[in-house]
Amino acid sequence: MSSTAIGADSHGSSGHEEKNYLNATRGLKSWIFTVDHKRIGIMYLGAILTFFLIGGLLAIAVRLELFSPDPVLTKDPSLYNKLFTLHGAIMVFLVLVPSIPASIGNFILPLQLGAKDVAFPKLNLASLWVYCIGALFLIAVILTKAVETGWTFYTPYSKDSASSVVLATLGVFILGFSSIFTGLNFIVTIHKMRAPGMTWRRLPLFVWAMYATSIIQVLATPVIAITMLLMLLERTLGIGIFDPALGGDPVLYQHFFWFYSHPVVYVMILPGFGIISELVTVHSRKNIFGYNAIAISSVSIAIIGFLVWGHHMFVSGQSPLASVIFSALTFFVAVPTAIKVLSWVATMYGGSIRFTTPMMYTFSFLFLFSIGGLTGLLLSTLATDVHLHDTYYVVAHFHYVMMGGTLIAFIGGIFHWWPKMTGKLYNEKWGNISAILVFIGFNITFFSQFVAGTQGMPRRYYTYAEQYQPWQQLSTIGSWVLALGLFTAAGVLLKSIFGGQRSPHNPWGAVSMEWETATPPIEHNFHEQPICEHGPYDFPEIDHTMGPAH
């Protein structure tokens, strides 16, 4: 991390051709059996983006059907129900959960630590394979067993759905294993493989976010396995656990489901927070505002996140006392989350802000995630949640958090590290246009859903009362703009591969360790063990002669 490496194409890359991780070995087998964290990250990225495309097309189909309360695409409500189940399950379990950790995390984390790989490279490869098996299994179950329960798989709907829910949960369970593998790998890598001089205080905040995420993955995922075992016992031995006909309690299933799935919400969003911490600093040329607060808040969100699952169940018939406690605990999560947002905005103060594509996505994130986070207040408050629960308001809220937050950060991160991964530059102007289109399309699509929701439009409706039609139509039109923006972003990136300029060694002038090595990196990351001599955000532009008030 010498300061000469900053800002310019000072070493490596341009002149002589050194082999990089992409061309060091060739052939399909060299990819399928690779243990290189960078190749695994790239394959994960390819798989996740493919599923993102499929999930997105399903969303377009769902929105199209909702253009009118009368049939548009199909006259069969159960086909519509399958579409949104598939959309939700793919987006949550195949896209959002693995998205950032498995792709960008796998690629960047060891580089940021100055390590030559993750701690357990073969486990890492196993994680990718297990993910692919789990993904195909889950999709096959949903398609063949006609699961139309929504992604939450609440029991019971019918005798048929009850058996397929066991299989769908098995799919989630298999996918959970791949999460556990990645999480375990990251925890050990972060503890044991940091470059000399890289103290915990010098860890990039992306690494801190990955650390918090990994803890949740390792601790929460076994709960889905327990749930599945209990369901299997119920189906095979007829012990009443969740099925009321056998004397079981369907609300208990909801407890199990959310005990897993609520912490998993933080598995989805924390990595996004990590990316934004990197992007806002590098593109503002500023040290992060409140490093400790951001790092600690990631970990405290991970912990409190385990204690709030019951806020999904205020009207479910759970005990009122439990609801009151869960409401109070939920407000506690608001505090560390707010600290992060305010710290990112404060980081921009006194900077030299580049309006690059990653920064445009960062602006977009701050806008959208602020709405996503703040609208959660009406849902954590007991009395207002009663009215809003299971309406489009909730749908809008979690899309603002999950798509406006996680996926926007993910796309921003892809644009930021694209030159590192591919060695190519993309067209910045079109990159920025994609960010603006996505921003506009997203708001039209989902803001209208807030209004439909507060007015009482329930979610998971194939047809609806006509007073909601204007908002539904606006939302559908927005989804087309959003799709256009996302396809533009995809086009910009694809074009860079096939005709993009060669990227300089360090196009953003970042000073964290992943830019210390060649772009794209060599197969073993670094020629020799790098030494960490400064923090991840000590940019050369920072004027240490200025008082902190400037």
Added chain:
Amino acid sequence: MLSTLIAKTFWLPEQASTFAKSHDALFYFIYWTMVIFFVAIVGTMIYFAVKYKKRSDDDRTSPLEGNTKLELAWSILPSFLLIVMFAWGFKGYMSMLIPPANATDVHVTGYKWGWNFTYHTGDVGNNELIVPLGQPIRLIMSSEQTSPDDMAVLHSFYVPAFRIKRDVLPYRYTVLWFEATELGSFDIFCTEYCGTGHSNMIGKVIVVPPEDWEAAISSGRDFVDDGSMGTLAEFGEMTFGRAGCPACHSVEGQRLTGPALNGVFGREEAIEGGAPVMVDEDYLRESIMEPQAKIVNGYPRTMPTYAGQLSPDQIMGLVEYIKTLQ
């Protein structure tokens, strides 16, 4: 399209219950808090983005890495607002949980896919709940299977204009209450996904003047086929005799094999090997369907289950009958 958007209240539907006004006051308090914070955060972001936009390659930037006072302030001060929101929401939630003593009970049955409403008079309405203006109504709700081959599933009873919602569970009672403040007809939606017909599970609450109420509900059909029965409780009394209940349960206070049932409703009973329970509709139902679950202290475990032997209507009638026993 635009005119429809503007003509309607932008955020919330009409207010038609006593909860609506207090709910909306809290809603707008939180809403404006959200708006103020949003404008402050995003406004500052835009201001910084414009003010500190890159001018030249020689830009120097601030060495600022934090400010303890500011960080403490923005961590602690908003907490007070959060406490207000929590406490206000708690108060509203509690008022929704505790029905007034003079509330009139109506039984609600959710099924795939529709609602049945059974009044104390024994009248049944399908997908149309008729209630009197200005009187508290308590809904005792459960979900039932439509055929022996299928399962009873989760539903949720939601009236946007009343700002009320509660999940409806299979083979169990959940309770919800409201008092309508406007005459008219209001949507009932099912908000817990329940399969193919979920979005067609739409009903109406019809609010009528109190003096017209009895006449309005008796226009519905009588749920007992022979036409001989009067109220739901009378139907329950008949069931009580036919199912053989008097063999073990007195209604006048004597101790037989099982506890006497007069005055039992609303009383707290000591339970063998468990916490005491308040005898409510759900406990009565459980004691008929699954008698061994919570045995009153000092009584033998001899009662057989009546699950599968009594229809949902008969259980409903029994519960209402036991409630009338003093």
